[in-house]
Amino acid sequence: MKYMDYKIIRKKHQTWGIIMDLIHVPVNTNALSEGRDVREDAKENSLLLKSANENKFSKYSIDDYLVIMDKRALDRECLAQALTTHHIGLKVKTCGSLQEWQASDKHVPGLRAVLINTGNRNLDDDELSTEICELVAAFHNIAVVVVADHDDLTSVLRALELGVQGYIPTTVGVEICMQAIELAIAGGKFVPASSVLALRKLVGGRSDEFRHITTSFTARQSAVAEGLRRGKANKIIAYELNLCESTVKVHIRNIMKKLGATNRTEVAYKISDMIPRESRL
Missing domain, CATH: 1.10.10.10 (Winged helix-like DNA-binding domain superfamily/Winged helix DNA-binding domain)
Known part of the structure; x- marks a missing residue:
């Protein structure tokens, strides 16, 4: 289908007599000559754009997913919703801890990344360090990424020492977060610019x-x-x-x-x- 021109649909306001430009719709001249509805043509164009957007994530299979681990239910659900809304291209599952994940029936083939949200906890804390080490050991072939409130150099280096594939501070936006996850899945390591x-x-x-x-x-x-x-x-x-x-x-x-x-x-x-x-x- 070849789009030749744009048609401006105008509607005259019944009360004030104001001409309003409502929308610019790409118009197929062939469709017009065939007597087709312009709105149907625009709908088809929208589907084409949607298809192109979905193809962006064709590197992931339909069963691929990531897991967000966070003891705080609201925080993990909010992050999961944000990633899904921004079309990360992966299914997103959540749980409170490694033990909860292992005890559930959610761990099926297709896991690509694990995000552990540490919040404002200090990575020098023995309990947290042990928790991250256990995650890295349990998912030795999977990208483990830390999400944290801190972006200081000490915390970043400590996380990398523990074997994670990335460190995402909560000061970044969702788009950067998704790119960091993608980098980790590809085998790279993401660290915040402030630490560098x-x-x-x-x-x-x-x-x-x-x-x-x-x-x-x-x-x-x-x-x-x-x-x-x-x-x-x-x-x-x-x-x-x-x-x-x-x-x-x-x-x-x-x-x-x-x-x-x-x-x-x-x-x-x-x-x-x-x-x-x-x-x-």
């Missing part, structure tokens, strides 16, 4: 710290420190720098004092930890 920026500042801060400390090193101390970072023995460092081994030891003691280190291994670790990875040769 916080990590960047942290790395930048360490680089500044390194520059501040190393500016207090003499040229010889910097060369010795680089040798320690590369794991070289005192004898090798002395040979390469044309120094006595005893002089190298003196430099190492001074470096340890400035870094607050207790041994050469700690010196090497601290220097490596403060140098940006891309700067290492």
Whole structure:
């Protein structure tokens, strides 16, 4: 069917005599010539758009679904309704906990993702950490994603350490939430942008710290420190720098004092930890 033009349906208000543009409807010129109702043509067009929207999620089968786990019934039902209303493309089931899920008859083939809504609970809490670990273990081939009120870097990193495939803060909208779920199902990991920026500042801060400390090193101390970072023995460092081994030891003691280190291994670790990875040769 080929749509050639748009017809403006106008209706004259009976009381005020105002001409009102009610709607712009795509019109099939063939339909007009055949005497077909324009409204039927518009209805067909609407069905075509609906079909195209459904095809967007053709990567999921009709039996695929996700599970929302949250002890708070209202919260989990609201999230489920939001995802369904926005056409996530998956069936959405809910339960209060892993134990409740295992005891129910809902766990059938087709599970693609598990969302655990932790609310404002702290991931440092042993009970919550254990709960997430059990989920990851129980659904080892399924994407487990945390939904939480916090978006701080510590919480995000802790969640990733526990093995989840994503961390969705409740500050994001439903569309972003759906994209995060889709990414997790595809094998990726989603983290909030605020956490990435916080990590960047942290790395930048360490680089500044390194520059501040190393500016207090003499040229010889910097060369010795680089040798320690590369794991070289005192004898090798002395040979390469044309120094006595005893002089190298003196430099190492001074470096340890400035870094607050207790041994050469700690010196090497601290220097490596403060140098940006891309700067290492």
